[in-house]
Structure formats: structure tokens, C-alpha cells
Amino acid sequence: MQKNLLQGFKVLDFTHVLAGPTATRLMAEMGAEVIKVEFPPVGDISRLLPVQKNGRSAYYVQQNRGKRSLCVNLKTPEGKALIHDLIKEVDVVVENFSPGVAARLGIGWDAVHALNPRVVMCSISAFGQTGPLSALPGFDYIAQAYAGVTGMIGEAEGAPMLPMLGLGDVNTGVHAACAIGFALLHRERGGQGQYLDISLLDAYAHCHEMNVAMYSLTGNSPTRAGNHHYAVCPLGLFKGKQRYLCIITLENQWPALCEAMGQAALAKDPRYNSNANRCAHADEVIALIQAWVDSIPSDDEVLSILENAHVPCAPVLSIRELVEHPHMQLRGTMRAVDDEKLGNFTTPGMPLRFSEFPHNVSLQASHLGADNASVLGELLGYDAARIAALQAAGILFSNPDT
Amino acid sequence: MQKNLLQGFKVLDFTHVLAGPTATRLMAEMGAEVIKVEFPPVGDISRLLPVQKNGRSAYYVQQNRGKRSLCVNLKTPEGKALIHDLIKEVDVVVENFSPGVAARLGIGWDAVHALNPRVVMCSISAFGQTGPLSALPGFDYIAQAYAGVTGMIGEAEGAPMLPMLGLGDVNTGVHAACAIGFALLHRERGGQGQYLDISLLDAYAHCHEMNVAMYSLTGNSPTRAGNHHYAVCPLGLFKGKQRYLCIITLENQWPALCEAMGQAALAKDPRYNSNANRCAHADEVIALIQAWVDSIPSDDEVLSILENAHVPCAPVLSIRELVEHPHMQLRGTMRAVDDEKLGNFTTPGMPLRFSEFPHNVSLQASHLGADNASVLGELLGYDAARIAALQAAGILFSNPDT
Numbered sequence: 032m033q034k035n036l037l038q039g040f041k042v043l044d045f046t047h048v049l050a051g052p053t054a055t056r057l058m059a060e061m062g063a064e065v066i067k068v069e070f071p072p073v074g075d076i077s078r079l080l081p082v083q084k085n086g087r088s089a090y091y092v093q094q095n096r097g098k099r100s101l102c103v104n105l106k107t108p109e110g111k112a113l114i115h116d117l118i119k120e121v122d123v124v125v126e127n128f129s130p131g132v133a134a135r136l137g138i139g140w141d142a143v144h145a146l147n148p149r150v151v152m153c154s155i156s157a158f159g160q161t162g163p164l165s166a167l168p169g170f171d172y173i174a175q176a177y178a179g180v181t182g183m184i185g186e187a188e189g190a191p192m193l194p195m196l197g198l199g200d201v202n203t204g205v206h207a208a209c210a211i212g213f214a215l216l217h218r219e220r221g222g223q224g225q226y227l228d229i230s231l232l233d234a235y236a237h238c239h240e241m242n243v244a245m246y247s248l249t250g251n252s253p254t255r256a257g258n259h260h261y262a263v264c265p266l267g268l269f270k271g272k273q274r275y276l277c278i279i280t281l282e283n284q285w286p287a288l289c290e291a292m293g294q295a296a297l298a299k300d301p302r303y304n305s306n307a308n309r310c311a312h313a314d315e316v317i318a319l320i321q322a323w324v325d326s327i328p329s330d331d332e333v334l335s336i337l338e339n340a341h342v343p344c345a346p347v348l349s350i351r352e353l354v355e356h357p358h359m360q361l362r363g364t365m366r367a368v369d370d371e372k373l374g375n376f377t378t379p380g381m382p383l384r385f386s387e388f389p390h391n392v393s394l395q396a397s398h399l400g401a402d403n404a405s406v407l408g409e410l411l412g413y414d415a416a417r418i419a420a421l422q423a424a425g426i427l428f429s430n431p432d433t
Numbered sequence: 434m435q436k437n438l439l440q441g442f443k444v445l446d447f448t449h450v451l452a453g454p455t456a457t458r459l460m461a462e463m464g465a466e467v468i469k470v471e472f473p474p475v476g477d478i479s480r481l482l483p484v485q486k487n488g489r490s491a492y493y494v495q496q497n498r499g500k501r502s503l504c505v506n507l508k509t510p511e512g513k514a515l516i517h518d519l520i521k522e523v524d525v526v527v528e529n530f531s532p533g534v535a536a537r538l539g540i541g542w543d544a545v546h547a548l549n550p551r552v553v554m555c556s557i558s559a560f561g562q563t564g565p566l567s568a569l570p571g572f573d574y575i576a577q578a579y580a581g582v583t584g585m586i587g588e589a590e591g592a593p594m595l596p597m598l599g600l601g602d603v604n605t606g607v608h609a610a611c612a613i614g615f616a617l618l619h620r621e622r623g624g625q626g627q628y629l630d631i632s633l634l635d636a637y638a639h640c641h642e643m644n645v646a647m648y649s650l651t652g653n654s655p656t657r658a659g660n661h662h663y664a665v666c667p668l669g670l671f672k673g674k675q676r677y678l679c680i681i682t683l684e685n686q687w688p689a690l691c692e693a694m695g696q697a698a699l700a701k702d703p704r705y706n707s708n709a710n711r712c713a714h715a716d717e718v719i720a721l722i723q724a725w726v727d728s729i730p731s732d733d734e735v736l737s738i739l740e741n742a743h744v745p746c747a748p749v750l751s752i753r754e755l756v757e758h759p760h761m762q763l764r765g766t767m768r769a770v771d772d773e774k775l776g777n778f779t780t781p782g783m784p785l786r787f788s789e790f791p792h793n794v795s796l797q798a799s800h801l802g803a804d805n806a807s808v809l810g811e812l813l814g815y816d817a818a819r820i821a822a823l824q825a826a827g828i829l830f831s832n833p834d835t
Binding site: 033036037049053057061076080081082084089090092093094140158159161162163164165167168169170172173174175176177178179180181182183184185186190191192193194195196197198200201202205206208209210212213214215216217219220222223225226227228229230232233234236237238239240241242243244245246247248249252253254255256257258259260261262266267268270275277279281284338341342343344345346347348349350351352353354356357358359361362364365373376377378379380382383384385386387388 | 435438439451455459463478482483484486491492494495496542560561563564565566567569570571572574575576577578579580581582583584585586587588592593594595596597598599600602603604607608610611612614615616617618619621622624625627628629630631632634635636638639640641642643644645646647648649650651654655656657658659660661662663664668669670672677679681683686740743744745746747748749750751752753754755756758759760761763764766767775778779780781782784785786787788789790
């Protein structure tokens with residue numbers, strides 16, 4: 032009986048920081064054996080990121096629970112040989128260096144494929160492995176700006192705004208895991224390994240469900256529009272007594288909102304009786320709803336009235352409120368992680384839920400090089416003396432204070 | 434020889450609008466046979482969304498290329514029987530109704546699983562299938578507000594801002610496709626079908642790479658911070674002559690930025706010599722960089738200087754600039770779609786790239802019910818007379834003007 036979905040699959044993971052580690056973390060959560068390869072002396076630089084406690088980074092722990100840490104100097108011939116031997120033993124290789132770096136380290140697709148034709152290799156980068164931008168250094172927000180996403184956030188006449196979370200990196204990691212899963216499916220059906228080229232830019236650009244086609248077909252380039260949508264009305268944020276409230280109605284919910292506001296006649300008003308007409312009178316519609324919200328004594332009452340009328344609505348929650356919300360706790364959308372150095376803290380839950388396998392499995396993060404001996408012993412048959420010699424020669428490295 | 438990755442897989446697709454159709458569109462792009470089930474008289478309501486031309490919605494076409502359209506009245510016994518027969522023939526069922534609706538329509542997991550134990554079924558919803566919020570109606574921005582995402586976008590002292598694109602829906606669709614791929618892999622290895630519960634809320638909450646742990650470990654709830662990051666400096670938007678520019682340096686790039694600005698000494702200034710120190714003097718760091726940007730005659734020159742110094746930077750592109758950018762065209766990050774009614778227009782490209790299969794395959798969208806006869810003929814052996822009778826009885830429906 033399989034304990035988890037990916038039991039038996041081995042992943043050699045050369046990723047760092049966020050997009051790459053998200054892809055391999057999802058696989059670790061599904062039960063794959065993920066061997067994270069780190070370089071001395073620091074390893075994944077996210078080990079230095081906040082929040083730190085007892086020498087341990089919560090950022091690192093969140094993205095790397097369930098992975099073994101192998102810390103090896105890839106610039107030595109012995110280090111490279113050891114990695115090449117491991118490549119022969121695994122199903123998946125993932126890296127998120129800048130394009131070209133993996134090849135220079137001897138772990139580019141050509142080398143990996145020659146060593147093991149069954150390997151699925153996934154490269155994750157800001158702009159992709161080819162094209163005029165590919166050589167530029169990039170992070171989440173760099174690709175976000177190029178993808179036309181940043182420009183679509185903020186007041187119409189004001190500066191664009193940055194979302195203060197890793198929307199691009201995390202979702203690019205999900206795109207990568209998705210591609211890896213389908214490539215493994217292909218292999219399981221008799222196919223060979225293959226190479227996957229996943230980028231932040233492609234993943235961000237993918238999210239324009241309407242903007243690109245709108246420009247292309249009308250010649251009008253959509254622009255940012257504050258906190259009310261430019262093509263659906265009402266769809267936006269209203270100022271409550273304690274917080275902002277999101278209220279949305281599509282065609283079928285608009286009459287319910289009018290009735291909930293005690294102004295049922297508005298639903299048939301020719302100025303407001305279709306989304307197109309409401310968009311044409313958006314300022315009036317927004318003012319009408321804001322005036323109603325202003326007239327209700329509390330936000331809870333606004334939400335309660337709208338929920339009873341089946342009008343989609345939401346409080347704009349703070350991080351604190353998200354973490355402590357009963358739904359998030361009950362569903363495991365937020366989960367407690369128990370780390371040996373950080374103690375108990377909360378991270379987002381596993382977003383993929385499978386009826387046949389456990390959700391939010393308990394997994395630990397490794398200190399730098401914690402698994403050198405066990406990985407090389409189990410996969411390559413190295414004995415203790417050989418591992419000690421490699422460690423003494425600086426080819427293997429570990430740091431229990433991480 | 435397989436023409437595409439998912440050749441031979443059949444998907445029965447009960448999804449509408451965006452998150453669900455994204456999941457099945459990705460599978461169609463990978464070669465799966467996707468049968469989109471729509472209900473008379475309108476079908477997927479996104480057929481009514483803009484941009485419209487010749488009675489056709491570009492929104493619908495973008496999310497539904499490569500799918501066959503079967504339009505059937507599921508509230509008739511014959512319609513339901515026909516769908517139940519199809520469930521026996523497919524590998525995957527996907528739906529994104531509000532929780533409970535699929536069961537009431539006779540296509541809940543219990544019914545589907547009883548009909549075909551090998552089916553992988555994926556439900557996509559705003560809040561998930563269980564928990565106190567699950568019964569509430571929800572869209573992208575509703576889950577975004579609950580997930581603490583909306584609250585992290587905008588000026589610290591101002592209102593939260595809405596990103597004007599479907600970040601949540603599209604990425605939730607990718608999460609769903611990812612889960613489906615791994616569940617099919619499990620089945621291919623000898624496992625049975627299973628049920629996947631994917632939600633916008635989980636997918637959005639998943640993106641807090643740092644905020645949740647930071648609140649949990651420090652007791653301080655992070656807040657939105659405009660267009661400069663609260664924990665990395667410099668990471669933000671600067672005002673150029675023609676546009677905003679994103680500039681980011683981590684520890685290893687800061688000296689290069691100082692040198693590029695002609696102020697190499699800043700790199701060793703004790704106020705600015707670490708990210709923590711720069712964050713403590715963020716206003717000064719931002720002002721220094723802005724003053725330098727102001728001193729350069731053009732944005733192109735700013736970008737050119739920074740690119741030559743290997744400092745991550747980007748112009749904040751408009752939708753028009755995104756669509757027309759050479760990199761996007763060359764890479765297929767933007768692609769031309771040729772639709773019989775809309776003509777030629779641009780959509781985002783397929784974000785998953787497989788070395789062994791073609792990228793951005795040419796696919797057409799179907800008008801409502803276009804494939805009634807071929808689907809029922811091929812999968813269930815219905816002859817023309819039987820299909821004509823069902824059509825005459827209003828159990829099947831089609832509309833070539835869509």
C-alpha cells in the first residue's frame with residue numbers, strides 16, 4: 032500500500048529561494064524523495080532570509096520541508112562526478128539558475144540527458160531559456176513588470192503597486208510541478224525523459240485572461256483601474272467601518288444586491304439593468320453601494336445581509352486575520368509546522384488535496400548537508416570512510432547550526 | 434508515435450468562466466480530448482463576455498480552444514443518462530460549480546466514482562468543498578480578499594488595490610491541472626481514480642512565501658507597503674521619464690548598482706552595507722536611486738546602464754507593449770490565434786513547454802453544441818436518427834451563431 036502519491040520517485044533538486052523550491056516542495060509533500068543539492072558554505076541563500084530564530088530561517092523551512100540536504104562542492108571533479116552518479120539514479124532534475132549556469136556547472140540538459148535518458152529535467156527561469164531577454168538577471172517582480180502585470184495594479188492616474196507576496200514565484204513553481212507531473216505520466220506510459228522550460232514571464236503572462244485579447248481586437252490597451260474593475264460593475268472594494276469590503280455581482284446577482292440594499296427598483300433602472308450599462312454609469316453604481324455600506328452600523332452586518340442574499344462579498348483580511356480564521360484552520364489552508372529550532376509556527380497549507388492520500392503531512396527541514404551520508408550511502412553505496420574523506424577534503428560540507 | 438503528450442486521454446469538462454476552463458484548456462493544449470459539457474440555451478456564460486465580434490466572445494475562445502462542445506439539458510432524465518454513459522468512457526471529470534451543485538445535478542463524486550472507479554475527478558471552488566465558508570458564493574477577488582492577498586496590495590495608508598487580471602483563477606486552474614496530472618500518474622502506476630478538492634483560497638494562500646510565518650513567529654502582521662518591498666531594499670518601482678522602472682538588488686548586486694550609479698562608495702557605507710541596514714534607511718536608499726534615475730536622460734539609458742552592470746531591472750510594460758515585445762513574439766509568450774469568427778488575434782501562449790512535443794499548437798474553439806453528434810457518435814455509438822430525436826426533444830441543443 033502506497034503511503035503517498037509520489038512514493039518511489041526521486042528528485043535531484045538544484046533550486047534555490049522560491050520558484051524552484053516550490054515545485055520540489057509540492058513533490059516532497061506528495062511523497063517524492065527530494066534530494067536538495069546545496070553549495071558550501073551557505074547553501075540556498077534563502078537560509079539567510081528572515082524570519083530567523085536560533086540560526087534557522089523560517090523562509091527556508093517553509094519552502095524546504097521534506098527535502099534531504101546534500102551539500103557538495105560542484106566545482107571539484109569529485110563533487111561533479113558524485114552528482115553525475117546521482118543523476119543516473121533519479122527520475123527528475125530541477126534547477127532555477129540563470130540560463131547557461133547549469134550547463135557551466137556540468138548539469139545542463141545535454142549532460143543530464145546523456146547520463147540518464149529517462150530523466151525529466153525542468154529548468155525554471157525569469158524569462159525562459161531562449162530569446163533576447165533570457166540572459167538578463169530576473170526575479171519575480173522583474174518578470175511581473177515585463178509581463179504587463181505590475182502595470183495593471185494601482186490607481187489609474189497613480190503609480191503601479193507591488194503585491195507584497197510571491198504570487199509569481201509560487202505560481203511558477205506550480206506551473207513547473209504541473210509540467211513535471213505530465214512529463215512523468217508520459218514516461219510512465221512508455222515515453223522517454225524530456226526537458227521542460229518554465230518561466231516566470233510565461234506564467235505571469237498566462238494570467239491575462241482578457242487584457243491581451245482586448246488590446247489585440249480593439250487596439251485599446253487596458254490600464255490599471257484602482258480598486259474597481261474596468262469591465263465588471265459592481266466589482267470592487269468599498270470602505271466599511273473597520274475595513275475594506277469586496278462586493279461583486281454578475282448579471283444574475285445584481286437584483287439580489289438591489290433588494291438587499293432596500294432599493295429593488297434599481298435592478299430595472301435602465302441606467303443599471305445590464306453590466307454594460309452599469310459600467311457606463313460606474314461612478315453612480317459605486318456611490319450608491321458605498322452610501323448603503325455607510326448606512327449600516329457594522330461591517331459584520333453588511334456581510335451578513337449580503338451573504339443572506341447570496342451576493343458574493345468578502346472582508347479584506349489582514350495576515351493576522353487570515354492565519355486565525357476558523358475556516359483556514361479547519362481546512363488546513365493554514366497549518367502548524369513544528370520545527371526543531373523554530374518551534375511551532377504557521378505556514379500556508381498544501382494547496383493540492385487528494386482523496387486517497389493524507390493532506391498536510393508532517394515533514395521536517397534539514398540543516399545544510401544533514402543528509403550527505405544517508406543520501407550517498409543509500410543511493411551510491413558510499414561507506415562511512417569515503418564520506419568522511421570527502422568531508423575532510425571539503426568536497427562535502429555540512430553545518431548543523433542552520 | 435504520439436502527436437502530443439495527453440493523446441488518448443478523455444476529459445469530461447463541466448467547467449465555466451475561468452479557473453476550471455484553464456485547467457482543461459491546459460490539458461487540451463497537451464493533446465487530451467476535452468469534451469466541454471454546456472447547458473442550453475447559453476452554455477458557458479463566458480460566451481457573453483467581451484470582447485465580442487460576429488457573435489463570438491474572445492474570452493470564451495481564449496479559454497476553450499481545442500475543446501469539443503456538447504450542449505445537453507442535464508435536468509432531463511435522458512440528458513442525465515447520456516452524461517452518465519459518457520462518464521463511463523472518460524479518464525477525468527472536472528467541474529467548478531459552487532459546492533453541492535454537482536451532486537444535485539447527479540455528477541457529484543459519489544455518483545461519478547460509482548459509475549467509473551478509474552475516473553480522476555477534480556472540483557474547483559472558491560473556498561473548497563468543506564468548512565464554514567464553503568457554501569458562500571465566490572469569485573477570484575472574493576477568495577483573494579479572504580486569503581490576505583488584496584490587503585497586501587496598495588499604499589500603506591491608502592486603500593487596497595485590485596490587480597486587473599485573473600491571477601487567482603488562472604493559477605487555480607494550473608493548481609488543478611497539476612493535481613490531475615499527478616493523480617493520472619498514480620493511476621498509470623496501478624492506482625485507482627480519486628477526488629481532488631482545489632480552491633482559489635488555497636491557491637492564493639499558498640503564495641504567502643513569508644507573510645504567514647512572519648506574523649506567526651513575530652506577532653507582527655505584515656501590511657501592504659506601496660511599491661517598495663517591506664523586507665528587501667532596494668526592491669521597488671522608480672519613476673522614469675516615460676514610465677515606471679523596477680529595480681532590485683540583493684546583497685550580491687548592491688555594489689554593482691552603486692558603481693553603475695557612479696557612487697561606488699555607497700556600497701561600503703555602514704548605513705547601506707546590508708539588506709537589514711538598507712531597510713532601516715529605506716527612504717534614503719530609495720531617494721538616492723530616484724535621484725540617479727532623474728539624472729539620466731532616458732529610461733532606455735537607465736535600463737541599459739543597469740543591464741550592463743547585471744543589476745536586475747525592468748520597464749513596467751503596458752499591455753500594448755507586452756503584446757508587441759520581440760521577446761514575447763519570438764518565444765511564443767504571446768501567440769496569434771486564428772478564429773473563424775474573430776479572425777486573427779493575440780492570446781497568452783501555453784506556459785508549459787515540453788521538449789518532446791510542439792509548443793502553441795493550433796486549436797479551434799467550438800460553437801455551442803457543435804460536437805453533439807460527433808461526441809455521441811464516437812463515444813456512445815449514437816446514430817444520426819437518435820441524435821436528431823434528442824435535438825428535437827430539446828435534450829441536445831446547438832447554436833452555430835456563438
